[in-house]
Structure formats: C-alpha cells, structure tokens
Amino acid sequence: MPRHIAIIMDGNGRWATQRNKPRTAGHKAGVSALRTTIEACATYGVDVLTVFAFSSENWRRPDQEVSMLMELFLLTLKNQAKRLHKNNIRLKIIGEKTKFSESLQSKMQEVEQLTSDNTGLLLIIAANYGGQWDIEQACLQMMSYASKENVSLSDLKVDDFLSTAGIPEPDLFIRTGGEHRISNFLLWQLAYSELYFTDTLWPDFDKDALDLAMTHYSSRQRRFGQTGEQLTHG
Numbered sequence: 766m767p768r769h770i771a772i773i774m775d776g777n778g779r780w781a782t783q784r785n786k787p788r789t790a791g792h793k794a795g796v797s798a799l800r801t802t803i804e805a806c807a808t809y810g811v812d813v814l815t816v817f818a819f820s821s822e823n824w825r826r827p828d829q830e831v832s833m834l835m836e837l838f839l840l841t842l843k844n845q846a847k848r849l850h851k852n853n854i855r856l857k858i859i860g861e862k863t864k865f866s867e868s869l870q871s872k873m874q875e876v877e878q879l880t881s882d883n884t885g886l887l888l889i890i891a892a893n894y895g896g897q898w899d900i901e902q903a904c905l906q907m908m909s910y911a912s913k914e915n916v917s918l919s920d921l922k923v924d925d926f927l928s929t930a931g932i933p934e935p936d937l938f939i940r941t942g943g944e945h946r947i948s949n950f951l952l953w954q955l956a957y958s959e960l961y962f963t964d965t966l967w968p969d970f971d972k973d974a975l976d977l978a979m980t981h982y983s984s985r986q987r988r989f990g991q992t993g994e995q996l997t998h999g
C-alpha cells in the first residue's frame with residue numbers, strides 16, 4: 766500500500782468536449798471524481814494524498830475558465846469543509862497562495878485551521894504550485910535561515926524547506942488524461958516515485974481506476990539505487 770499518492774488530475778476539458786459541454790462542466794465533474802478518490806484513499810488507510818488543482822502555468826487559460834476555477838475552489842472548500850473535518854481529514858494547501866483573492870485565501874486558511882488537529886488522511890492541494898518554484902523558494906529560505914541563525918548551509922537540507930517539509934515523499938504518482946509528463950508538479954519529491962499513467966480522463970477516474978493504479982504499484986520492486994538482488998537477499 767503506498768503511503769503517499771500524488772495525482773495530476775488531467776482531462777477535464779476533453780471529458781466535457783466529448784459530451785458537447787463547456788470545459789467548466791468537466792471541472793465540476795472533476796471535483797466529484799476527487800471526492801471519490803479522497804474517500805477511497807481514506808478507507809484504504811493511505812497517509813497522504815496530494816493533488817494538482819492549479820499550476821503556476823494555468824493562469825494562461827482563458828479568463829473565464831480561470832475565474833470559474835477560482836469560484837469552484839471557493840465553493841468546494843465552503844461545501845466540503847465540514848465533511849472533511851467529520852472524516853478526520855487534514856487539509857494543507859501548497860503553492861503561492863498570495864496570488865489568490867482575499868476571500869479564497871482566507872477560506873483556505875480557515876479550512877486548514879479547522880482540520881489542523883485531524884489525524885486521518887492528509888489531503889494536500891497544490892494550487893498555484895510549480896515544482897521549480899518550490900525548489901527555488903526552499904533554497905531562498907534555506908539561505909536566509911543560515912545567515913539569520915549563523916549556521917553553515919552545508920548543515921541544512923533542502924527537503925526541510927520545501928512546502929512538503931516533514932511529509933514522506935510520494936510512493937505512487939498518477940497522471941490521468943493520457944499525457945506522459947510531470948508538468949512542473951512535485952519535481953524534487955518525485956525522485957523515487959513509481960510513475961503511473963492512464964488514458965482515463967480525470968472525471969472518469971473512479972475506485973476501480975484507483976485499484977488498477979494500486980495493483981500496478983504493488984507489482985513494482987522499488988530499488989532506490991540498489992540492485993534487485995540486494996533487495997531480495999538482504
């Protein structure tokens with residue numbers, strides 16, 4: 766069982782287009798697929814689920830789609846906060862949050878606060894997130910910490926300054942929607958993750974689709990640089 770699953774939820778737009786619906790309908794259906802996946806991960810006892818909701822590059826989409834996505838985030842946080850809390854789920858948002866509206870930022874903070882003592886699944890939503898941004902901000906923070914605390918940079922670790930500091934790295938990475946790319950998601954953290962790509966479009970991703978990804982994961986031998994023989998013979 767993977768402890769940490771990271772997902773790029775791709776294919777909402779195509780799902781909608783196939784049904785002659787506006788792209789925004791695909792994002793709404795995407796929220797429902799996300800709920801199913803969160804519930805399944807919580808039931809399976811997965812510790813961490815990280816999902817890519819909005820990349821630093823997604824601001825380039827048509828204005829109308831960007832503002833609909835922002836409204837959807839706000840609405841979903843409002844509607845789902847109690848449910849997350851009741852299910853003992855802890856929410857953490859990573860990314861450059863200052864670019865979001867005041868109301869969205871304060872809602873994000875409110876739900877993080879509400880769920881901060883929960884001990885079940887940790888749900889991380891990457892919003893206005895970019896893997897390169899994360900590494901850069903970690904290096905900057907590390908340098909300022911070193912000079913403020915008067916410690917040597919070589920005694921510090923980049924991991925401890927990433928937005929996922931203290932959280933185990935993803936064991937399994939899933940990308941739906943058929944593309945085989947990391948798209949500036951968790952670049953540092955995915956170094957040793959199993960990569961799983963499926964053509965299934967995100968709104969169609971259900972418990973069976975998750976089970977297939979889990980089966981793929983359990984069939985892989987993770988070597989972390991060692992040989993297969995070293996692992997089987999200790």
Ligand code: FPP
Nearest residue numbers: 774775776777778779780795796818838841
């Ligand atoms: C990619 O599909 C999806 C997104 C950029 C948005 C993902 C957001 C959600 C699933 C909603 C999540 C909600 C919360 C509250 C976290 P795409 O539009 O790139 O699809 P395409 O490749 O078919 O065009």
